[in-house]
Amino acid sequence: xxxxxxxxxxxxxxxxxxxxxxxxxxxxxxxxxxxxxxxxxxxxxxxxxxxxxxxxxxxxxxxxxxxxxxxxxxxxxxxxxxxxxxxxxxxxxxxxxxxxxxxxxxxxxxxxxxxxxxxxxxxxxxxxxxxxxxxxxxxxxxxxxxxxxxxxxxxxxxxxxxxxxxxxxxxxxxxxxxxxxxxxxxxxxxxxxxxxxxxxxxxxxxxxx
Amino acid sequence: xxxxxxxxxxxxxxxxxxxxxxxxxxxxxxxxxxxxxxxxxxxxxxxxxxxxxxxxxxxxxxxxxxxxxxxxxxxxxxxxxxxxxxxxxxxxxxxxxxxxx
Numbered sequence: 001x002x003x004x005x006x007x008x009x010x011x012x013x014x015x016x017x018x019x020x021x022x023x024x025x026x027x028x029x030x031x032x033x034x035x036x037x038x039x040x041x042x043x044x045x046x047x048x049x050x051x052x053x054x055x056x057x058x059x060x061x062x063x064x065x066x067x068x069x070x071x072x073x074x075x076x077x078x079x080x081x082x083x084x085x086x087x088x089x090x091x092x093x094x095x096x097x098x099x100x101x102x103x104x105x106x107x108x109x110x111x112x113x114x115x116x117x118x119x120x121x122x123x124x125x126x127x128x129x130x131x132x133x134x135x136x137x138x139x140x141x142x143x144x145x146x147x148x149x150x151x152x153x154x155x156x157x158x159x160x161x162x163x164x165x166x167x168x169x170x171x172x173x174x175x176x177x178x179x180x181x182x183x184x185x186x187x188x189x190x191x192x193x194x195x196x197x198x199x200x201x202x203x204x205x206x207x208x209x
Numbered sequence: 210x211x212x213x214x215x216x217x218x219x220x221x222x223x224x225x226x227x228x229x230x231x232x233x234x235x236x237x238x239x240x241x242x243x244x245x246x247x248x249x250x251x252x253x254x255x256x257x258x259x260x261x262x263x264x265x266x267x268x269x270x271x272x273x274x275x276x277x278x279x280x281x282x283x284x285x286x287x288x289x290x291x292x293x294x295x296x297x298x299x300x301x302x303x304x305x306x307x308x309x310x
């Protein structure tokens with residue numbers, strides 16, 4: 001696969017940008033900023049996909065991530081402590097193990113990429129790649145495509161069921177309450193006990209009320 | 210731009226994502242690590258499609274399946290965040306020491 005010099009320059013720029021912004025996701029205090037750094041990383045990868053002549057996949061990736069990161073920013077403002085990054089924050093556990101795992105996986109994967117001889121069969125007729133993908137989506141691979149659609153529909157129903165206020169065992173805000181073993185027995189009052197426990201727990205939320 | 214350099218970029222993004230998924234306490238930051246890992250898988254898949262499959266559209270099909278996986282992971286992740294916050298007022302993994310309320 002040989003590419004022209006301008007494409008190589010663009011590739012280096014987008015690759016460096018994608019890696020740098022991916023790193024910044026875990027280095028910024030503000031979670032909302034982290035969401036948008038992640039979006040920047042996805043845009044970098046999407047641009048590389050466009051350079052590889054996979055225009056459809058690259059643009060769909062950018063579009064999907066733009067919507068997803070907006071939702072993510074909303075979720076952070078709603079539920080997370082310190083979403084604006086006004087206080088310095090480093091909320092990590094097993095930090096050294098995680099760094100070692102990340103570096104090791106990078107070295108192993110990069111080493112595997114360099115040491116393996118992959119078949120050299122670059123894409124031909126690349127200007128028709130999107131057309132070919134469209135024919136594939138609604139032709140030979142239609143079952144895969146439709147299965148993905150059905151899985152997404154199932155996810156939507158499941159996500160609404162999981163997130164809805166009214167859970168299977170009563171109000172979701174009260175936590176799960178076990179159903180009685182005998183039909184005429186009262187429902188266990190697990191919620192009152194749990195609220196008491198919560199009050200004694202030292203607050204982990206810093207400055208968030 | 211050749212297959213090796215593309216795979217090294219993908220490996221770097223995967224490493225950062227693995228670090229994030231293992232180290233972050235906040236649920237949303239943890240999910241961002243998972244997203245980065247799937248992102249690198251998409252990049253590697255399309256790199257293989259462009260360099261060593263002769264441009265078969267089935268390679269891009271696989272990338273679309275990865276995107277579906279990503280969307281499902283995000284949707285269920287957000288639903289679980291909402292539910293766990295309702296039930297426990299928890300937003301970090303450390304507050305979920307036991308699964309039963």
